[in-house]
Amino acid sequence: MLDDFLILLGRFHPLFVHLPIGFIILGILVELNKKKLGWSNEALKFIFFWASVTGVFSIITGFLQYQNGGYLWETIQFHFIAGVLTTILSFTFYLKLIENSIFKLIPRKLFIIANSVILIITGHLGGNITHGEEHLIEPINNLVGVGEKETLTFNYYEDFKEKPLYSTVIQPIIDQKCVKCHNSKKSNGKLKMHNSKELMKGGKNGSIINYDTPEMSEMYIRIHLPKEEKKHMPPKSGKQLTRQEISLISKWIKNGSSFEKSVIDFKLEENLIDYFFDTEKPFFPLIKVSAPDNESIEKIRKNKILINPINKNSNFLKVSIINNLDFKNEDISLLSDIAKNIVSLDLSNSMITDSIFSKLKFFTNLTVLKLNNTTITGEKINQLIELKNLKRIYLVNTNFKDEYINILAEFTNIQKVYLYNEKDNFLNLDRYSKFDNKIYEFGNYSLEN
Ligand code: HEC
Structure with a gap:
């Protein structure tokens, strides 16, 4: 019963510590503005008295959490010592304020500076324990771009x-x-x-x-x-x-x-x-990309291009020109700012031609590419071999020539190529379906939405 109560009390430590933090920050602000605030000395006594009391409580709850939470002393020792120092400092400043003779000679400024420094140290060390040492560093690394590491997984x-x-x-x-x-x-x-x-x-x-x-x-x-x-x-x-x-x-x-x-x-x-x-191989790449910036997105959307994240936690995007069928080869440059973010690109029904491939090869994370109902013949599609993540290509009702079909099988990760064609322009179809019918789809399938 008592044990459980103490465990509970310990768990309140992360909440409780905000009380002395609040008092100390308020105290520092009052001290810094003491010219403006005529009543500052009385207020400061009050504030630092309570900073000390809540500080003592924080030390107790912190100690309980250490005892019951399975933490190692080495992990928490510096946070603990810093916490005790914070409380001692608050209390000695209080003693100075009530004109205790021992602390008379120490300048007030020194207390305020020391209090600020030790408060930051204690808080930071505490944060590291609760959230891990990477907690602050990680988003900073991501901001400056050094955090983008590739995670490789085995899956089969x-x-x-x-x-x-x-x-x-x-x-x-x-x-x-x-x-x-x-x-x-x-x-x-x-x-x-x-x-x-x-x-x-x-x-x-x-x-x-x-x-x-x-x-x-x-x-x-x-x-x-x-x-x-x-x-x-x-x-x-x-x-x-x-x-x-x-x-x-x-x-x-x-x-x-x-x-x-x-x-x-x-x-x-x-x-x-x-x-x-x-643990099926994730369909989209496993690397982290930084979030696209909103300005670029807005600019692209103004051109009636649809952009959506593939899911709400991802920086990867699905892009479609379905509302802008006048889309031409040169319009692809609209997407260059977010090229790394695009994993699925639908250019079906647009005005694009085979020259698009020289631009598409820079979309390094592209996984699904839809080029249905275009005049694509497949000439120069070999440039896409650089896209190591490309898994599906849709070439339904295009002018795709059978001489280029074999090239597609050499793409590193290709899973499916949809080649169904009403124009029946694959003269040697038999040859290909025998060759590798696992990746080519020439018919009898339903189109993905
Ligand atoms: C929610 C926290 C928690 C998780 C998760 C957890 N454990 Fe534990 N484990 C404890 C606690 C608390 C003890 C100490 C109390 C006890 O001995 O039962 C402990 C003790 C043990 C011990 C005994 C150590 C000894 O020498 O007495 C073993 C073995 C163990 N855990 C294995 C595991 C394994 C294996 C897993 C994962 C499948 C696991 N634990 C997951 C909390 C956890």
Whole structure:
């Protein structure tokens, strides 16, 4: 009962700290404007008295959160010390204001400067604990453009099979379902799991892997306990392991918890191999692009070009000229500012010709390209081979010549080319459908919306 109350109190720490912050900032402002405000000394006494009281409460709640939240002392120590200093400073300034003789000689300015500095330090260190050290740096990096890193993922069993099961499957599961509470900053049960070295070290009861009797491993037991059981992991309030994930971890433990053994060595059952196909390759590129700027978007929209994000969390765009069928080759320059953002481009029914390809090759993230009902013949379409993400090309009812069809099969990631043609201009159609009918669609399909 008391324990729960103390845990609750601790969780209020992030909220509570804003009280002394508010008082101190108000105090600093009053002090800086003391000429304007005739009543400042009385007000300041009041303000710094309460800054001290709420400061003490913040220290207590912070300490409770440290004790009950699974934080390591190394993680929080500087924040803690800075917090205590902040409170001491507020209180000594209060003592000076009520004319305590010890602090008489120290200039007021010094208090104000020290108070400002230490407040910023405490707040920043606290923020790092709650939000992670990247919290501030990340958006700054993104702003100046150094944060754009490419994330590569494996997605199919074939890509995985020579890699260690541990690093490709087990650690990622642990990262998703366990590391939240078992990491270098917060290690519940003194257990860290964010890398293999830490996992090996085990928790407060020693190793969590038992190499002699794998089924007796603490990690194995905990994930198999009934959900209601207090020791069940992850705790029942959190996101649970799926049955497949439990099987994969179990298999890994039972076969010796090796960090090197490759996927294929584990001889996974059919249903576990499925796991590798569940995370289907994302259709659009996995890189992050910076948001398009609103001015460019507005300018383009003025030309009756439709622009929409592919989903609400994405900077990738779908663009269509459906409302502007007079669109010509040179109009493509309208889109150059947002070229990297465009993953889907529909130029169907427009006035474009084969010269468009020399411009389109700069749309590096282009994944879907629709050129239906145009006079495209396919000459120079080889320039699009540079578009490593291009997966679908729509060339329905164009003048596409069969001599260019083979080129399309050489595109790195091409999945489908829609070539259905009422004009029947593919003389050697048989040849192509035999050649690779997996990517070419010559008919019998429904058009995508
Ligand atoms: C919501 C937080 C949370 C998550 C998520 C979580 N744990 Fe824990 N874990 C705890 C807490 C709290 C303890 C300490 C209390 C206890 O021993 O039950 C603990 C203890 C453990 C221990 C015992 C360590 C020891 O030496 O006593 C193991 C093993 C463990 N967790 C494994 C896991 C695994 C595996 C996952 C992911 C599938 C996981 N935990 C996810 C909170 C969590």
